[in-house]
Amino acid sequence: MTRADDPHPLPEVVAAYLDHLAVERGTARNTVEGYARDLRRYLDHLAAAGVTELRQVAHDHVLAFGVSLRRGDGDRPPLAPSSAARALSAVRGLHRFAHAEGWTDDDPAREVRPPAPARRLPKALPLSDVLRLLDTPAGEDARSLRDRALLELLYSTGARISEATGLDVDDVDRQERTVVLDGKGGRQRLVPVGRPALEALDAYLIRARPALAAKGRGTSAMFLNARGGRLSRQGAWQVLKSAAERAGISATVSPHTLRHSFATHLLEGGADVRVVQELLGHASVATTQVYTLVTVNTLREVYATTHPRALG
Incomplete structure (x- = not known):
């Protein structure tokens, strides 16, 4: 030995x-x-x-x-x-x-720690891009009405795509203007819904969903696919991706793009980070605070490009 x-x-x-x-x-x-x-x-x-x-x-x-x-x-x-x-x-x-193995008396690498991975900041769209994206499903056919309602709801509530596709019709209270979202870990949260999203939902529920539902076997799902079944997460992601392409948005769009935009725009508007935490359904405020880094970066960029002595 x-x-x-x-x-x-x-x-x-x-x-x-x-x-x-x-x-x-x-x-x-x-x-x-x-x-x-x-x-x-x-x-x-x-x-x-x-x-x-x-x-x-x-x-x-x-x-x-x-x-x-x-x-x-x-x-x-x-x-x-x-x-x-x-x-x-x-x-x-x-x-x-x-x-x-006993080949050394001590371990010279024990106290050496690998570098912390770079924190990926969430990518939010400017408000002008979001509005252009929301206006993209401009038709009056059943699919366009559904897509408009889905996109409006995603941006209005900050819901994850899986939370939106998991919605049932009864989860939206149009009188109270709220929606119940089932988040990660089985945690439910009550989130306000803006008037444009409610109007888009009303148009979809009255003029589009009955026709889609007639093609299926009956389901309580809010958002339906062309066969009358619950719209899948992949189907909803394709709705978002297609709308972004038609709107001519050059930035990379992910399934969380409207959720990121929702949080960033709230914080830029002065919302308290703990309120945004509740709206997003984050278990820890530390997760939400990543969005504050995005807004600080935006402030720096605006300052650097507009203040007359920013570069002095």
């Missing part, structure tokens, strides 16, 4: 670790291959620092490798945060394995 003070050439340690992943852990082949690439880069980095044996590796070497991943190393370009995090995970796994 080898001891911690015995020499352990790093390439042999890496080979043993990769075998451990593939044979004993049953790690997927693609993952093992990705780790192998990351660890080759690690060995090259250590070799450039004169480190060739496991016992020579110190905390500072691992830390310097993490920095090199983000800044670039020799001819190698910097990695994206997600790729850098994966490479450091490979290194941490290598040293954890070597320490567990």
Whole structure:
């Protein structure tokens, strides 16, 4: 049995670790291959620092490798945060394995943390784009009336597409101007509905839904497909995507685009973040606060482009 003070050439340690992943852990082949690439880069980095044996590796070497991943190393370009995090995970796994085998007295990578992933800010549309999108289903046929009602409801309430397609007719109280949404984790919430959305729903319920319902076997669903059944999430997403294309919106549109726009426009209008949290059905206000970053960025852009001494 080898001891911690015995020499352990790093390439042999890496080979043993990769075998451990593939044979004993049953790690997927693609993952093992990705780790192998990351660890080759690690060995090259250590070799450039004169480190060739496991016992020579110190905390500072691992830390310097993490920095090199983000800044670039020799001819190698910097990695994206997600790729850098994966490479450091490979290194941490290598040293954890070597320490567990008794080949080192300590783990030099234990205190090195991968970079936090970049926070993706929600993409909201400008109000002018939203209004143009809502006006796109301009026909008076059953499908256009349904699509207009669906889009208006999504923007008016901030509902997820799955919440909108899960609605039943009785979930909308047109007298109280509210809708009951079934959110994640079985949590229900009561959300106000704006007048334009209610008018679009009335037009759909009176002039379109009965004809669609007649093609099916009877359902309480609010939004119906061409066969009279409940409109699917995929079907609703296609409605949004098609409307955005017809409206000539160049920005990327996702199933959550109108939900993001709903939240951003409320905060820009002065709504309290905790009120927006309740409307969106977020369990934590921290999730909602991401939208405040979007509005701050917008303020910065407006300031930089309009204030006469912004660049001074």
